[in-house]
Amino acid sequence: MANNYFKFKEFTVWQQHCAMKVGTDGTLLGAWAKGGERILDVGTGTGLIALMMAQRFPQAQVVGIDIDAQAVHQARENVEASPFAQRIIVEQADANMFEGRFDCVVSNPPFFEKSLTCPDSQRTTARHDENFSYAGLFALGRRVLTELGCLSLVAPYDYRNRVLEEASLHGFFLHREWAVKTTPKKQPRRYLFCFALGSAEEIDRGTGVIEDAPGQRSEWYQQLTSDFYL
Numbered sequence: 001m002a003n004n005y006f007k008f009k010e011f012t013v014w015q016q017h018c019a020m021k022v023g024t025d026g027t028l029l030g031a032w033a034k035g036g037e038r039i040l041d042v043g044t045g046t047g048l049i050a051l052m053m054a055q056r057f058p059q060a061q062v063v064g065i066d067i068d069a070q071a072v073h074q075a076r077e078n079v080e081a082s083p084f085a086q087r088i089i090v091e092q093a094d095a096n097m098f099e100g101r102f103d104c105v106v107s108n109p110p111f112f113e114k115s116l117t118c119p120d121s122q123r124t125t126a127r128h129d130e131n132f133s134y135a136g137l138f139a140l141g142r143r144v145l146t147e148l149g150c151l152s153l154v155a156p157y158d159y160r161n162r163v164l165e166e167a168s169l170h171g172f173f174l175h176r177e178w179a180v181k182t183t184p185k186k187q188p189r190r191y192l193f194c195f196a197l198g199s200a201e202e203i204d205r206g207t208g209v210i211e212d213a214p215g216q217r218s219e220w221y222q223q224l225t226s227d228f229y230l
Contacts, residue, residue: 008228011051011082018046018074024210025154025190026108027052028180031224032192033152035060036103040144042095042137043067047075047088049106052228054084063100065093067132096136100144105151109137134163138170138195145197150175152194160191167195176204183211 005014006022015021026045030052037060041050044064054062062084066072072092079088110132134155141151151172155163157179167174176194181187188207209218217225 007230008051009230010055010228011078011084013046013048013051013078014074015046016074017070019068019071020045022046022048027225027228028190028192029106029108029152029154031056031228032178033106034104034150034176034194036146036149037061038100038102039063039104039106040065040100040102042098042105042107042140043109043132044075044090045071045108047078047090049108050075050088050090051078051082051084053104053106054082054087055227060087062088063102064088064090065095065098066090067092067094095132095140098140098144101146102144103146103149105137105141105145105149107137107151107153109134109153109155134159134166135170138166138172141172141195142170142197147197150194150196152176152192155191155193157188157190163191163193167193171197173197173199174203175200178205179207181207181209183213184209 004016005012013022026048030049035053035057039053039060039062041064044050044066047064050062050064054060064075069092072090075090079085079090172195175196178192179188180190182189208220210221212218
């Protein structure tokens with residue numbers, strides 16, 4: 001059973017009422033994504049990424065949205081107990097209908113489109129994309145991003161082509177692409193992406209490793225998350 005909370009250096013994330021718990025994907029994205037003065041966290045869940053972005057970008061105003069009422073309640077409690085409560089708003093909203101104007105969109109989206117749904121309806125909503133999809137995420141980005149804005153997301157390794165295709169169909173250009181391995185000898189497990197509406201002079205590509213050995217964080221991962229992990 002997952003712990004009811006996860007303590008970081010500057011804030012604590014309670015998660016007992018949220019389907020998707022604090023995990024590596026969200027932590028990676030929150031530490032890696034580009035920011036701006038107005039940041040939108042889509043599918044905020046516990047509020048983890050919204051809190052991380054608020055910590056990294058002290059001048060930013062952050063909005064976290066989620067369709068699930070329990071997740072919104074949990075995220076609001078986490079935000080209110082944090083040092084960033086005055087700069088983060090959490091709203092219950094359908095991302096397919098959401099409007100606004102932002103410099104940055106970040107999302108750890110659902111991705112199990114073709115897998116079996118699980119019995120827990122709240123967890124199913126959080127993990128599956130019947131309610132929201134990569135196409136929906138890029139359509140949202142087209143609606144809300146400023147001209148120079150960026151959209152960052154984390155996705156499973158085997159969804160890379162699908163993400164790139166949806167991005168292209170919606171007029172986005174790849175700016176950053178990092179493959180992430182669990183250990184040096186394993187194949188990548190996930191990708192971190194950053195897209196924008198204008199082309200990049202040069203795409204920032206790389207590979208990160210989370211652990212050099214079991215229980216031993218790599219130098220790359222330590223540097224990336226050093227402002228967050230105790």
